[in-house]
Amino acid sequence: MEPYLWEWGSAILRWLHIIAGMAWIGASFFFMHLDALLKRRPDLPEGVLGSSWQVHGGGFYEMRKWTVAPPALPPELVWHKWQAYWTWISGALLLAWIYYAQAELYLIDPAVLDIAPPLAAAIGVSGLVLGWLVYDALCKSRLKDNDAALLALLFLFVVGLSAVFAHVFSGRAAMLHTGAVLGTVMTGNVFFVIIPNQRIIVADLKAGRAPDPALGKAGKQRSTHNNYITLPVVFMMIANHYPLAWSRPWVIPLMVALVTIAGALVRVFYNLHHAGRGSPWWAWGAAGAAMAAAIALSIVAAPGPNGEPAQRAAPQRPVPAEVADIMLTRCSMCHMPQPVWAGIAAAPKGVLLDTDAAIARQAEAIRLHAVLTRSMPPNNLTGMTDDERRVLAAWLSSP
Numbered sequence: 001m002e003p004y005l006w007e008w009g010s011a012i013l014r015w016l017h018i019i020a021g022m023a024w025i026g027a028s029f030f031f032m033h034l035d036a037l038l039k040r041r042p043d044l045p046e047g048v049l050g051s052s053w054q055v056h057g058g059g060f061y062e063m064r065k066w067t068v069a070p071p072a073l074p075p076e077l078v079w080h081k082w083q084a085y086w087t088w089i090s091g092a093l094l095l096a097w098i099y100y101a102q103a104e105l106y107l108i109d110p111a112v113l114d115i116a117p118p119l120a121a122a123i124g125v126s127g128l129v130l131g132w133l134v135y136d137a138l139c140k141s142r143l144k145d146n147d148a149a150l151l152a153l154l155f156l157f158v159v160g161l162s163a164v165f166a167h168v169f170s171g172r173a174a175m176l177h178t179g180a181v182l183g184t185v186m187t188g189n190v191f192f193v194i195i196p197n198q199r200i201i202v203a204d205l206k207a208g209r210a211p212d213p214a215l216g217k218a219g220k221q222r223s224t225h226n227n228y229i230t231l232p233v234v235f236m237m238i239a240n241h242y243p244l245a246w247s248r249p250w251v252i253p254l255m256v257a258l259v260t261i262a263g264a265l266v267r268v269f270y271n272l273h274h275a276g277r278g279s280p281w282w283a284w285g286a287a288g289a290a291m292a293a294a295i296a297l298s299i300v301a302a303p304g305p306n307g308e309p310a311q312r313a314a315p316q317r318p319v320p321a322e323v324a325d326i327m328l329t330r331c332s333m334c335h336m337p338q339p340v341w342a343g344i345a346a347a348p349k350g351v352l353l354d355t356d357a358a359i360a361r362q363a364e365a366i367r368l369h370a371v372l373t374r375s376m377p378p379n380n381l382t383g384m385t386d387d388e389r390r391v392l393a394a395w396l397s398s399p
């Protein structure tokens with residue numbers, strides 16, 4: 001029963017997390033775009049910054065933005081906050097479900113640091129809390145009016161934190177925790193700054209007081225930060241499927257840096273483009289260069305145990321007994337139709353490694369997960385030796 005619980009719990013939480021995240025990011029992209037499209041028109045009432053006409057779903061919409069607020073508040077006001085809160089709540093549950101409850105499989109890599117699951121989980125949670133506290137303190141420091149300096153410091157802080165995670169956790173957990181710190185910063189911005197400030201503004205308006213413009217300004221600053229953080233976070237969240245992005249501890253902070261630069265640059269393009277400030281194609285070019293560097297980095301970092309270059313495996317290569325033996329002793333207890341590894345109910349990701357034919361079919365996947373990177377066996381639970389990886393490498397590089 002238990003394995004089904006773990007698998008379905010993870011599937012359902014991930015489903016919820018992705019949907020909430022889509023709603024949140026979708027709404028936030030929509031409002032960034034809308035802000036940039038607003039046009040002043042002579043027929044607009046006083047207090048309206050601009051409006052935008054849009055067509056969607058069989059009707060026409062006229063959106064107006066009032067700054068700071070309309071003279072009288074409408075009785076019904078839609079707040080956009082639950083998408084953000086649900087994204088974080090489901091993400092935190094998913095993190096605990098996969099990485100903390102199944103720490104041996106996903107969180108702890110004894111080759112990096114052999115620590116007890118509760119300690120590892122405590123380090124992960126502290127990282128999230130610390131990340132928010134440091135970021136929030138930076139935003140309230142003397143640098144608060146200097147967005148470029150703030151973003152640069154935040155960038156260095158996150159890259160540094162990912163280096164720490166990389167020396168404590170498995171590669172995939174280090175990448176994921178870095179993304180989770182950024183996701184926590186984004187949600188913290190909504191929960192602790194943007195929404196509370198908006199509440200004060202609403203209360204001021206109701207009481208007939210003029211709201212303090214600094215409140216709106218701080219909210220806008222945090223929401224701009226969120227906009228630049230969004231794309232890198234999504235990459236870090238999906239990176240656990242791409243072991244080339246975290247094949248060695250020293251690769252992780254560099255990868256985080258490159259992906260963050262690339263993602264933020266793509267937002268630079270859209271923000272300027274939508275605001276009618278030209279089409280800064282250089283931003284796409286630079287983002288592409290950063291991703292090319294990320295690919296190059298993964299090639300440099302993953303030469304295989306003998307340093308041999310990656311070569312493509314022929315489709316149906318014969319499987320020597322030595323290779324089949326390694327698969328049987330190190331992999332197939334999980335990767336067979338009815339796995340014998342406690343907690344695993346079905347072959348993970350449908351990958352079977354129990355017969356010669358199945359092994360031959362997975363040659364490329366074996367190269368990626370057991371030779372170029374060491375993502376399999378997970379955290380080397382079954383104790384695969386370097387010699388065995390060399391045998392696999394030799395098999396895969398033979399014509």
Ligand code: HEC
Pocket residue numbers: 105240241327330331332333334335341344348349351353362365366369370376377378381382384
């Ligand atoms: C302790 C159980 C276990 C052992 C032993 C194990 N794996 Fe896995 N394997 C998993 C799990 C769990 C996943 C799913 C990981 C995920 O969800 O990203 C997986 C996924 C995979 C995948 C698919 C990866 C993807 O994302 O598409 C491949 C390929 C793979 N393993 C190969 C191997 C090889 C080769 C070995 C032996 C060297 C091995 N595994 C040993 C548990 C195991």
